[in-house]
Amino acid sequence: MTTTLATLTRPQKAAAILVAMGKPSASRLLKFFKQEELKALIEGARQLRTIPQSDLEKIVAEFEAEFTEGAGQLDSADKMDDILNEGLSPEEVQALKGDGKPLNAAKTPPPIWPQLEKADPLRLGAFIAAEHPQTSALILSRLAPQASANVLLTLEKGLRGEIIKRMMALTSIPETATKIVEGQLRSRVLSESTAKDMSAGQSRVASVLNEMEKSQMDEVMEDLEKSGATDLEGVRARLFSFDDIVLMTQKARVALFDGLSTELVTLCLRGAPPDMTEAVLSAIGARSRRMIESELSQGSEGIAMADILKARRSIASTAIRMSHEGVFELPTAAAQAAAA
Structure with a gap:
C-alpha cells in the first residue's frame, strides 16, 4: 500500500526522513526531540506505508534537510523501532510506547x-x-524484634498490651494501607529537618546534665518542665547518673564493673546508701568484694566529697559509653520514673 504526499501529517513526514537517513544518523538526532515529539513520531510511523521516492524527495526539501541516501520506501513501525532501540535505552523506549514508566x-x-x-x-x-x-x-510488626522491643518499652503498660494483642492477631495488610502508614512515618518520624536537629539538641543538653549530681539534674529538668520546654522525653532517655545503677539489670551491672579498678569502685561507694552499695558489690567478684568492704569499713575520713563525685561521674560516663556501643541497655525513662 502506498501513502500519498497530500495525506501525510508533519510527524509522518519527520518519521519518513528519519528512516531514510538510516539508524546511525537518526539515532543521534533522536536525542534532540522532546518526549511528546518522539511519541508523535512513533504514532506517525505506525500509520505509514510505502512512500514513492519522488514524494520522499519533496518531503526532504520541505524540511530543508540534506537527503543523502534515499530508498523511497518505508514500512513504518519496525524500522522506527530499530532506530529507537539504537538511540535510546530500553526504559526510554518502553516509556515512549506507553508500556513503561514515564521518563521523568x-x-x-x-x-x-x-x-x-x-x-x-x-x-x-x-x-x-x-x-x-x-x-x-x-508498624511494630514490620520492625526487627530488637527495635520493636525498644519502642514497646517506651509505651505505657496498657497501650503496650493492647498493641501486642493486635500484633498477635495481625494477618495480611492491604498494600494501600501500608503505603499510607509509610508516608506518615517518612514525614513525621524520619523528617530530616526535625529528627536530626532534635536529636542533636537533646544529646547536647543530656551531655551537660550528665555532668551534674542526681539532685541537680532533677532540679534542672523540673525547671525545664515549668518553662514549657518540649521534647523533654528525648533528653530524659539520654540521662544517666550513678544513682541509676540500682535500676540496671544484674547482667548490665556485671558488664559495667568488670575491669574497673577496685580503687575507683571503693571511692564511688564512699557514703553511698546500702541499696546502692549492695547493687554494686553484687556485680563484682567475691575477692574484690571483700577488699572493697574492708576499705569501706574504715570510714571516709579525709576523703574529699569532690573526689567521690568525680569517681561516680566517671562510672556513669562509662555506662553511657558502653550503652552507645551496644554492650547493654540503660534503664528507660519510664523505669526511672516508676522507681522515683
Whole structure:
C-alpha cells in the first residue's frame, strides 16, 4: 500500500526522513526531540506505508534537510523501532510506547523500615502512642524484634498490651494501607529537618546534665518542665547518673564493673546508701568484694566529697559509653520514673 504526499501529517513526514537517513544518523538526532515529539513520531510511523521516492524527495526539501541516501520506501513501525532501540535505552523506549514508566518518573524511595530501626525509640514511640493500636501493631510488626522491643518499652503498660494483642492477631495488610502508614512515618518520624536537629539538641543538653549530681539534674529538668520546654522525653532517655545503677539489670551491672579498678569502685561507694552499695558489690567478684568492704569499713575520713563525685561521674560516663556501643541497655525513662 502506498501513502500519498497530500495525506501525510508533519510527524509522518519527520518519521519518513528519519528512516531514510538510516539508524546511525537518526539515532543521534533522536536525542534532540522532546518526549511528546518522539511519541508523535512513533504514532506517525505506525500509520505509514510505502512512500514513492519522488514524494520522499519533496518531503526532504520541505524540511530543508540534506537527503543523502534515499530508498523511497518505508514500512513504518519496525524500522522506527530499530532506530529507537539504537538511540535510546530500553526504559526510554518502553516509556515512549506507553508500556513503561514515564521518563521523568521519580525513583522509588528506599525502604523505610531499616531507617526506622535506627531511629530514636522514644521518637517512634511518641508517634505510635498517638496512633490507633491497629496502626501501631502494623508498624511494630514490620520492625526487627530488637527495635520493636525498644519502642514497646517506651509505651505505657496498657497501650503496650493492647498493641501486642493486635500484633498477635495481625494477618495480611492491604498494600494501600501500608503505603499510607509509610508516608506518615517518612514525614513525621524520619523528617530530616526535625529528627536530626532534635536529636542533636537533646544529646547536647543530656551531655551537660550528665555532668551534674542526681539532685541537680532533677532540679534542672523540673525547671525545664515549668518553662514549657518540649521534647523533654528525648533528653530524659539520654540521662544517666550513678544513682541509676540500682535500676540496671544484674547482667548490665556485671558488664559495667568488670575491669574497673577496685580503687575507683571503693571511692564511688564512699557514703553511698546500702541499696546502692549492695547493687554494686553484687556485680563484682567475691575477692574484690571483700577488699572493697574492708576499705569501706574504715570510714571516709579525709576523703574529699569532690573526689567521690568525680569517681561516680566517671562510672556513669562509662555506662553511657558502653550503652552507645551496644554492650547493654540503660534503664528507660519510664523505669526511672516508676522507681522515683
